[in-house]
Structures are given as structure tokens and as C-alpha cells.
Amino acid sequence: MSVLLATSGDLPQGEPGATVLDAVLRERGLDAAWARWDDPAVDWDAAEVVAVRSTWDYVTRHREFLAWAASLDQSRLLNGADVFEWNHDKRYLTELGDLPVVPTLLADDRAALAEGVRRFGTGVVKPRVGAGGAGLLVVTDPDDPRLGRPVRSQPDYPEVDGPWVVQPLVESIRTDGEASVHVLDGRVGQRFDKRPGGGDVRVNEEFGGSVRPVETGDVADLVERAYDAMAARFGRPIDYLRVDLLRWDGEWVVSELELIEPGLYLDVSPANAAPFADLLMARLAGTSAPHV
Incomplete structure (x- = not known):
């Protein structure tokens, strides 16, 4: 198998719009398949390139996911496990140097959450490990009883807990x-x-x-x-x-x-399918990303 595209058990056929990418990969003659990242039967070493795609369940299993990524041959894994380790926690928003970023405070407990809300007036509270808007709260009262407690965004969503980041509401x-x-x-x-x-x-x-x-x-x-x-x-x-x-x-x-x-929002537009296929072909050919 030339390329394995890592996905989750909820999306065994790949991310929304995956058929668009599948068709482009076939046109280019690439041998590619979608595979669950947590499937023990998958031989990840058999792939020349591994691309993490729709592994969106990792936010509730991030330690397991990061261990899986670290276990792979890093020369074959796009971006790499060290990048995933840094990016999975929204702490990174406080480490972006000269890049302009939404003001971000880290909060490990209710007192820090309350201070963040007090400072911003209206605070947006998010779990530091989270995705898809799950667990997000908009809070105006530092004494809001929801602060510091697990949040369930929808009935079929798992509860999301801290630690958190607090940001101002960007109107x-x-x-x-x-x-x-x-x-x-x-x-x-x-x-x-x-x-x-x-x-x-x-x-x-x-x-x-x-x-x-x-x-x-x-x-x-x-x-x-x-x-x-x-x-x-x-x-x-x-x-x-x-x-x-x-x-x-x-x-x-x-x-x-x-x-x-x-x-890649392939269900909205096919625009990213060909560039992503080109990326895979370049890595299979041994060509690295352009240097800055």
C-alpha cells in the first residue's frame, strides 16, 4: 500500500467528501486506502506514506492517539508526531511569537477561569484539548456555576473537561x-x-x-x-x-x-483534492515540502 489515510471508527470511508479525493488519487494511479488509526489489524509499516485525516475522535483519546502517532515511522508520517504533540493542546496559542493571535489565557481551575472572564468581560471558554466547538461556553459572569465543570455540548456528545483556555468574545x-x-x-x-x-x-x-x-x-x-x-x-x-x-x-x-x-471541506468544494493528491505524490517521490 503506497498511502494510508488515517480516519476514525465514526468515518470508516474517510472525511466528508472523501469520494472526491479518492477519485483524484485513482486518476493519479496512487494506491491508497482509508484505515482506522486505532485498528490493530492495520500494518502501518506497509505504507510508504501515512496521512492523518479524519481522526476526529482523538480529542477524547489524545494520549492513545499521540502514542500511536509516535509509534509510526516518522519519515513516512506527514507532519510528524512531534507536531501533533504540540498542536493538540491549545496552549500553543500562547507560543506563537510574533504572529497576531486572539488573546488567550490558560486556566487550570475555576479561579483562573473566573479571572479570565473578569478580565475580558465576556469570555469564551474552551477545553485545551478539544475540537468542533465541543465544550465551548460564552460566559459573562465570573461566578457562572458552569465554570470549572465538565460540559456536554449536545446529548450525544461526550462530556468535555479542563484544563481550558479563556479568550475574549470576538464580536x-x-x-x-x-x-x-x-x-x-x-x-x-x-x-x-x-x-x-x-x-x-x-x-x-x-x-x-x-x-x-x-x-x-x-x-x-x-x-x-x-x-x-x-x-x-x-x-x-x-x-x-x-x-x-x-x-x-x-x-x-x-x-x-x-x-x-x-x-479539507471536500463536501463543500473539490478545490483541495488535487493539491492534497499532489502533496502525497511528492512525498512518495521523496520530495520534501518547500523550504521557507
Whole structure:
């Protein structure tokens, strides 16, 4: 098997829109298959390249997931287990150096959460290990009884607990939404604009949000800076990443960097399928990502 695409038990056939990527891979003659990351029957060493894709259950099993990633041949694993270790905890938002970022405080207990809410006035509380908007709270009262307790976002969601980050509510999420831009093999790819639905601030479709492809526009420079910053941090170019951006005080700032399993939004647009296939072909050919 040339390429194994790691997914989860909830998505055995791959991420939403996976058939688009599958078709492009077949057109290029690539021998590729989707496999559950936690399936003990999978021979990961048989693959020339392993790409983590829709392993979205890792947030409730992150220690197990990180151990699995570290057990693989790192020369074959896109991005690498050291990148996953750093990126899985939102602590990284406090370690981005000169990159503009949404103000972020770390909180390990209820007192720190209350102080964060007090400082920001309206605080957005998120678990430091989490994804998809699960466990997010918007809090205006430092004495809110929900602070410091496990949160269940929906009846069929698992409870999400701390530690947490606290950020100010970025009001532009309601007007400008969030911009997400992929960088694949050093090339800026498709931008997607995401908007929350109803009275929520979460742009995730599970909570009523919407996604649409748009022109890259005025965010390209910041996206390239984020790519360069990650290459500098890890001492090598990153195979792929997604930069999520919000408008804060009239300027674009980083809200998240996704370096583990950013969805390609193939169910919204096929634009990222060919560039991702090109990335896989380049790694199979032994060509590394472009240097900064």
C-alpha cells in the first residue's frame, strides 16, 4: 500500500467528501486506502506514506492517539508526531511569537477561569484539548456555576473537561465569520469562510454554522507567515496546515492552527483534492515540502 489515510471508527470511508479525493488519487494511479488509526489489524509499516485525516475522535483519546502517532515511522508520517504533540493542546496559542493571535489565557481551575472572564468581560471558554466547538461556553459572569465543570455540548456528545483556555468574545464572528485557509506542500490553497448560525458563535455545521469557498483575498500574507513560523519552530517545512483567522480590532489574527487533521471541506468544494493528491505524490517521490 503506497498511502494510508488515517480516519476514525465514526468515518470508516474517510472525511466528508472523501469520494472526491479518492477519485483524484485513482486518476493519479496512487494506491491508497482509508484505515482506522486505532485498528490493530492495520500494518502501518506497509505504507510508504501515512496521512492523518479524519481522526476526529482523538480529542477524547489524545494520549492513545499521540502514542500511536509516535509509534509510526516518522519519515513516512506527514507532519510528524512531534507536531501533533504540540498542536493538540491549545496552549500553543500562547507560543506563537510574533504572529497576531486572539488573546488567550490558560486556566487550570475555576479561579483562573473566573479571572479570565473578569478580565475580558465576556469570555469564551474552551477545553485545551478539544475540537468542533465541543465544550465551548460564552460566559459573562465570573461566578457562572458552569465554570470549572465538565460540559456536554449536545446529548450525544461526550462530556468535555479542563484544563481550558479563556479568550475574549470576538464580536466579528457574527459579521465577518471565520476564515480558514489551507497550505498544502507550501502552497496557499482554498479559503473557506465560515459563519455561525442562529444565536451561536460556533461556526461548526453541527451547531448550525455554514461554510463556503471564497477568494483568498487579504489573508494570504498572514497565512504564509504562519507557515513560515511553523517551519521555523520545528526546523523543517510543514507538509500541511490550516490557518483559522478572525478579525480582532480591525485586523486579521490567528484563532487556531490546525496541523493534525484539518478537514479539507471536500463536501463543500473539490478545490483541495488535487493539491492534497499532489502533496502525497511528492512525498512518495521523496520530495520534501518547500523550504521557507
